[in-house]
Amino acid sequence: MNKKDYYWAKYMLIFGFFCICFGTSIFLKTEHAPDEAMRMLIPEYIVSHHALPNGMEEAVRHPLWGFSYALYPYLTALISAVFMGIASLFNESAAVLLTAARLTSVLSGTGTLIVVFLIGEELFERRESALLGGIFVGFLPQFVFLSCYVNNDSFAVFTVALIIYFWIRGMKSAFCKKDCIGLGAGCGLCALSYYNAYAYLLCSILLFFALMIHFRKPAKEIFAKALLVFAIAFLIGGWFFIRNAVIHDGDLLGMRTTKESASLYATEEYKPENRQTPASEGWSFKQTYLQTPEGRTSNWLFSTVSxxxxxxxxxxxxxxxxxxxxxxxxxxxxxxLFLFLAMVPHWLRKKPQLLLFVMLLLACLITLFMDMYNTYFSDYQSQGRYLMPALVPLMVWIDDGYSSLTAKLPAEWKRASCHLTLLPGAVWLVLFLISYIGFLIPGCCG
Structure with a gap:
């Protein structure tokens, strides 16, 4: 694929994704947007009070659950409040303000797609491989849905993509100053996104030091660059946790205060001490994750995957x-295909690529473990959106698998191999259009 065709296709996919998400955000009904009404309380509070909530105000507290999302990082709400403030200068109708708030998720999803293309350009020699990865990530129906209403998930995926991009750049440059600043920015934004993406913060630390040691950098340089990454991340994300600690007696993450608030204000059924969990019921691993609980139509595993x-x-x-x-x-x-054709030659033979692969895998496994742990001990949830931080690595590996298969075609089939590489992407787009037009739109916008 020549450069001109690649950039034409790339920008058309990005523009198409934005139009689909923005158009859907205009017509998506609030009753079909999970937790949006509860999350909207925060930007509405900021716009009306011109101040940040501390999380204990009744105005931002959900009457049923008894706590507020303002106890958790809410950078997305701040951004939404800015869009709402701008929109209110022209039209103060509830529909316009809601669409303005949803623009944060629309732009987060679009930003994710842009960064995924950059990741593909760094990882793959062939341009069609970069296109394929963007199609797999950007046009997964659930990711499109998450990019259409007020939530933290699409922004979390964006920050994960940003971190992975600077992992790859750092792997090639031994973390030059520019890449240290980029990684720090990605980590700071990730800290203000959603806790299920925090595995990438831990793995960023591990990968940074592992790569610097591999490149045999002097201790002074390692310390200076680590300090730069930390300083940028802290400047972007540290304010919220310091504020939380000051307001809520040292509760940096807000989890203890959330539990206390729920115990005080939630309805009896939803108080933490009254909530039934697999742990409190003494369920086994099989009962929790493989069997279908009473009152549900599928087990945890199928429901999460679907x-x-x-x-x-x-x-x-x-x-x-x-x-x-x-x-x-x-x-x-x-x-x-990735396991049999791409994993060893592309990821395991050279130490920097091996370290990158290990950290991507570790981040995905930690994300899965955190979801399973929360399901067993805190709140039985079989929602695939909690695994969205694993989306980018998973699709990069799948992309590598298909690309490795077509790369093995004879040299005289070079032109055909380009089309064959994009064939899974074409099928994926057809499936997406069926899913979007046939089910998402009539189910959530009709």
């Missing part, structure tokens, strides 16, 4: 089983 692909509204608008199977088959086949 809603990672696409399950809309409050997980009440599903795709047909055949679509889940087709998406799953495309992903599974690509991942198998």
């Amino acid at each position: 809603s990672f692909i696409g399950s809309f509204s409050y997980m009440t608008v599903h795709l047909p089983m055949v679509l889940y199977l087709l998406y799953g088959a495309l992903m599974a086949f690509g991942f198998l």
Whole structure:
């Protein structure tokens, strides 16, 4: 694929993604946007009071659950409040202000797609491989849905993509000053996104020091660059946690205060001490994750996987089983190709690539473990959106699998190999259009 065709296709995909998400955000009904009403209380408070909530005000507290999302990082709410303030200068209708607030998620999803293309350009020699990765990430139905309403998930995926991009650049440059600043910015933004993305903060520390030691950098340089990364991350994200600690007696993350608030203000059924969990019921691993609980239609494993692909509204608008199977088959086949054709030659033979692979894998496993832990001990949730921080690494590996298969074609088939590389992407886009037009739109916007 020549450079001109690549950039034309790339910008058309980015523009198409933005138009789809922005258009959907205008018509998506609030009752089909999970937790949006609760999250909207924060930007509404900021716009009306011109001040930041501390999380204990009744105005931002959910009457049923008894706590507020203002106890957790809410940079997305701050950005939404800015968009709402600008929009209110022209039109103060509730619909316009809601669309303005949703623009944060729309732009986060679009930003993710842009960064994923940059990741592909850094990782792959062939431009069509970079296109394929962007298609897999950007046009996963669940990711599009998350990029259409007020939530922290799409922004969290954006920060993860940003961190991975600077991991790759740092792997090549031994973390030059520019890449240290970029990694610090990514980590600072990630800290203000969603706790299920925090695995990438830990892995950033591990990968940074592992690569610097591998490149045999002097201790003085390692310390100086580590300090630069930390300083940028702290300047961007540290304010919220310091504020939380001051306001809530040292509770940096807000988790203890959230539990105390829920105990005080939640309805009896939803108080933490009254909430039933698999742990309190003494469920086994099989009962929790593989068997279907009473009152539900599927087990934790299937529900999580299917809603990672696409399950809309409050997980009440599903795709047909055949679509889940087709998406799953495309992903599974690509991942198998990666395991057998790409993993060893592309990721395991050179130490920097090996370290990158280990950290990506570790971040994905930690994300999965955190979700499973929360499901067992805190709140039974079988939602694929909690695994969204693993989206970018997973799709990069699947992309590498398909690209490695077509790269093995004979040299005289070079032109055909370009089209064959993009064939899974074309199928993916067809499946997306069926999912979007046939189910997301009528199920959530009708």
